[in-house]
Amino acid sequence: MSLETQADPIDEEKLNELVETSLVDLGATVHAALATIGDDLGLYAALDETGPLTSAELAEETDTSERYVREWLRSQAAGEYVAYDPETDRYDLTPEQAYVLADEESPVFMPGAFQLVASLAKIEPDIREAFRTGEGVGWHEHDEDVFHGTERFFGPAYGNFLLDWIEALDGVAGTLDAGGRIADIGCGHGAPTIRMAEAYPDATVVGVDYHEASIETARERAESAGVADRVDFEAATAREYDGSDYDLVTMFNCYHDMGDPVGVASHVRETLADDGTWMIVEPYADDRVEDNLTPFGRLAYSISTVACTPNSLSQEVGYGMGAQAGEEQTREVVTEGGFTRFRRAAETKTSLVFEAKP
Numbered sequence: 001m002s003l004e005t006q007a008d009p010i011d012e013e014k015l016n017e018l019v020e021t022s023l024v025d026l027g028a029t030v031h032a033a034l035a036t037i038g039d040d041l042g043l044y045a046a047l048d049e050t051g052p053l054t055s056a057e058l059a060e061e062t063d064t065s066e067r068y069v070r071e072w073l074r075s076q077a078a079g080e081y082v083a084y085d086p087e088t089d090r091y092d093l094t095p096e097q098a099y100v101l102a103d104e105e106s107p108v109f110m111p112g113a114f115q116l117v118a119s120l121a122k123i124e125p126d127i128r129e130a131f132r133t134g135e136g137v138g139w140h141e142h143d144e145d146v147f148h149g150t151e152r153f154f155g156p157a158y159g160n161f162l163l164d165w166i167e168a169l170d171g172v173a174g175t176l177d178a179g180g181r182i183a184d185i186g187c188g189h190g191a192p193t194i195r196m197a198e199a200y201p202d203a204t205v206v207g208v209d210y211h212e213a214s215i216e217t218a219r220e221r222a223e224s225a226g227v228a229d230r231v232d233f234e235a236a237t238a239r240e241y242d243g244s245d246y247d248l249v250t251m252f253n254c255y256h257d258m259g260d261p262v263g264v265a266s267h268v269r270e271t272l273a274d275d276g277t278w279m280i281v282e283p284y285a286d287d288r289v290e291d292n293l294t295p296f297g298r299l300a301y302s303i304s305t306v307a308c309t310p311n312s313l314s315q316e317v318g319y320g321m322g323a324q325a326g327e328e329q330t331r332e333v334v335t336e337g338g339f340t341r342f343r344r345a346a347e348t349k350t351s352l353v354f355e356a357k358p
Helices: 012-040 043-050 055-062 066-078 095-101 111-133 144-167 172-177 191-199 212-225 261-271 295-313 326-336
Strands: 083-085 090-092 181-185 204-209 231-235 246-252 272-283 341-347 351-357
Touching (some): 012 043, 012 066, 012 095, 043 055, 144 172, 144 191, 144 341, 144 351, 181 191, 246 261, 261 272, 272 326
Parallel strands (some): 181 204
16 A cells, blocks of 8 residues: 555654664564574674684684674674674674673673573463463463573672662661571572572571472572572462561562562561561563653563563462552552552662562
8 A cells, every 4th residue: 555545644754763663673583592592602702702703713713603603793793792893804892792792790791681582482372372361371381591591681680789789778788797587589590599698698598489490490509609508499489488587588570470469468578577678679660651661661561571461460360560560559569468668779770679668
C-alpha cells in the first residue's frame, strides 16, 4: 500500500526513524548470540590481552576458524564493540570496550547479560502460548544458561556495590561485623550470599532458593570460595524458608518475580529479629510508566515479559509485580505484609535499594 492510500497520513520522517530503529534492533538481536560466542571462545579476552590483531592472528590465538573470525570481527566493529584500524587491517578493544566485554570483575561487564537474553529467547514458544492462556512459566523451566547468565550479569555489581548498600542501612554493618544472622532469599548461584560471608566472617549466612539445581551450584561456589564452613544453602520458597531472628534478610532482583509478594513480606517479618532489617534490591524504575520508557526500562520490561512476570503468574496468587514495579508499588506490598518502615536507602543507575523494618 502506498503512503498516499493510507487511511491516516504517514509522517515520512517518523517512518524512517522507526525503520532505522528496527534495523538497529535486528542487528542487536543477532549480536546477542555473537557476543556470547565471542565471550565463550575467548575472542574478546584475546583482543584485550594481545591486540591489535588481524583476523588470522586472532583465529590462531584462539584456535578458531579465520573465516568465521573475520566475519565476526567485522560485525563487532560495525556495532562499535571492537575498534578497527583500516590501515593495518587489525582489530582491538579500547579501554572502555575492554571494561565492558573482557573484565569479568567490572560492574558493567555485559557478556553475562548477552548470555542471559540469548538463552531467554529459547523459551519463546512457551511464552507465546502463555499469552493465549494466561498461565505462568516458572523460572525453573528456562534453559540452564539463563541461570549462569544471571549470575555473570549481576554478580560483578554485587561484588562492587553490595557492601556500600549494606553500609547505607541503619546500623546493619556494625551488627554483621560483630556476628549476626543473614538470610539471602532467592540467592540463585549464591553470588551475593558468598560475598556477604566473605565480608562478615563472624556472621551466620544462609542462602535460599526454590530452584534445586541453583542451590547445588551455590554450594559448589561456596566451596571454591573457601566459605563453605560458614554459609549454608537451603532449597525452599520465599514463603516457607526456615530460621528466625535474622538480623538481615536480603533479596536481590527477585522480589518482583514472586507470586505472593505480600505473603513473602509477612514471612520475612516473622523470621526477622525485632530490630532486624530487610534489604530489597530491585531494578531501577520510576513509579509512572511514561518515566520508564527508556533504554533500561525497555530492557527491564522485555525481560519481565519473558521471565519475571511469567514466573510470578506460575505461582500461587500470581500477583505479577513485574520488573518495573517502582518504589510506591513495592512499598505497598511490603507494608501490607506487616512492615511499618520503608525507605529508599541507596540507588545506582540500574538498581534501587530499599530498607524495610518491622
